[in-house]
Amino acid sequence: MTTPMVGVIEKVKTWARVNSPWVIHFNSGSCNGCDIEILATLTPRYDVERFGIKLQGSPRHADVLICTGPVTLQARDRLVRVYEQMPEPKFVVAVGSCGISSGVFQGCYNVVGNIGDVIPVNVYVPGCPPRPEAIIYGVVQLLKSLQN
Amino acid sequence: MNLSLSPLVELLFFPGGLVLLASGLVYEFVDRKLVARFQNRIGPRWFQPLADVIKLLAKEEVIPAGVVKGLFIFLPIVALTSILTAALYVPMFGLKPAFSFPGDLVVTVYLLSLMTLCIGLAGANTEDRFSLVGATRALTQMFSYEAPFLLALLGPAIALGTWNIGQINSAAGNNLWFIIAQPFGFIAAVIGLMGKLELPPFDAPEAETEIVAGALTEYSGRGLALFRIGRDVELVIGLTLIASFYLGGLANPLDFLWKTLILLLVTAALQSLFARLRIDQTVGLWWRIGSIMVLLQLLAVVVGRLIAPLIPFLSSGG
Numbered sequence A: 001m002t003t004p005m006v007g008v009i010e011k012v013k014t015w016a017r018v019n020s021p022w023v024i025h026f027n028s029g030s031c032n033g034c035d036i037e038i039l040a041t042l043t044p045r046y047d048v049e050r051f052g053i054k055l056q057g058s059p060r061h062a063d064v065l066i067c068t069g070p071v072t073l074q075a076r077d078r079l080v081r082v083y084e085q086m087p088e089p090k091f092v093v094a095v096g097s098c099g100i101s102s103g104v105f106q107g108c109y110n111v112v113g114n115i116g117d118v119i120p121v122n123v124y125v126p127g128c129p130p131r132p133e134a135i136i137y138g139v140v141q142l143l144k145s146l147q148n
Numbered sequence B: 001m002n003l004s005l006s007p008l009v010e011l012l013f014f015p016g017g018l019v020l021l022a023s024g025l026v027y028e029f030v031d032r033k034l035v036a037r038f039q040n041r042i043g044p045r046w047f048q049p050l051a052d053v054i055k056l057l058a059k060e061e062v063i064p065a066g067v068v069k070g071l072f073i074f075l076p077i078v079a080l081t082s083i084l085t086a087a088l089y090v091p092m093f094g095l096k097p098a099f100s101f102p103g104d105l106v107v108t109v110y111l112l113s114l115m116t117l118c119i120g121l122a123g124a125n126t127e128d129r130f131s132l133v134g135a136t137r138a139l140t141q142m143f144s145y146e147a148p149f150l151l152a153l154l155g156p157a158i159a160l161g162t163w164n165i166g167q168i169n170s171a172a173g174n175n176l177w178f179i180i181a182q183p184f185g186f187i188a189a190v191i192g193l194m195g196k197l198e199l200p201p202f203d204a205p206e207a208e209t210e211i212v213a214g215a216l217t218e219y220s221g222r223g224l225a226l227f228r229i230g231r232d233v234e235l236v237i238g239l240t241l242i243a244s245f246y247l248g249g250l251a252n253p254l255d256f257l258w259k260t261l262i263l264l265l266v267t268a269a270l271q272s273l274f275a276r277l278r279i280d281q282t283v284g285l286w287w288r289i290g291s292i293m294v295l296l297q298l299l300a301v302v303v304g305r306l307i308a309p310l311i312p313f314l315s316s317g318g
């Protein structure tokens, strides 16, 4: 194939990827505060289907892994497995202060560390817990970075 | 309506092939948008289904451990092919069916079921427990709606005395609309179509709150994309079939458009009105209420046909 053809195909692929991010939500030990905010983000009030964002149940169908909380000893293997089950290309958004630095759980006997210690993270959304607007903003930042 | 295109063009572009796929995506968009509006949301953008499909096609396809590889790869292809084949016997877009023979109604209905069968096999093929539960549910549901759905389509066929879809389509336009003559059959057909497509409230086979994504849990990328397109096209074909049987036939593309869109409005409303039924409730609903309703309807049609020659006044209703 000629190079301009490849360029066009790549553009189409990126366009599709940016316009249809399907997310899966994983809680690796958070206090549930962030999860409630994520669920609020998915309600009709914020209507993320406008941007093509859809919550998927299966990691095989998802493009974006939204994680919350610090990583506990128990959840560590599961988090890695869910991440590895996702097909390429895949992205990770860590939501909440705990995902950034283990937050209030830092130093606990059962906490391995933050999400970035276990799997590569593309976008961090700070807040304890972040508002739905902040979560949407975080996903938008991720999509913007894909476009460039 | 009597345009004659070369068979190859007919197969690849219009009314088969590309245009069919595109119409499937458009109908999926209309369906999602309507449901969103019913839920007081703004809903997806017009290109959303297209973006979803292209993204899935461009994604990696993971072949999980423990599956029969050939089956895993071929099932989505078989599913989509059977649906596209079914379209050839149906008056798509209000045009004449591309092919037809006496009795093609039965073939079409079974080609449409092949999709569910493939989904069931796909689920049973993987080792994942969620897929297995999803597959069991999909097949159980198939056994419950299939008979009433077929009987509902047979109502007009028996009343008109032909099992050829094209002939039924043109004859339905000259008669009293079958939605008035056989209302129970119409209800069973619409709800049967929703069951076939696993739309809410019949989405127990893919209930994401219980069994992840049902039979297709392990599918990613290409396989999932093909199954999705197949389901979209099945939606268009199902709507066309019901519209041509019960809503007075499809004489031209305009007829096709407004009749199928009204049907889609009805199914979208039902989707947003009802919550998911448990699988035993679905089966019970079909066998206790659905099939008895349709059987009584059929009985009435047969009796009507027997006594119609005796009473000249009744002969047009069927």
Ligand code: SF4
Pocket: A029, A030, A031, A032, A033, A034, A068, A069, A070, A095, A096, A097, A098, A099, A103, A104, A127, A128, A129
């Ligand atoms: S960031 Fe705050 S709300 Fe979120 S999991 Fe940590 S403690 Fe809970």
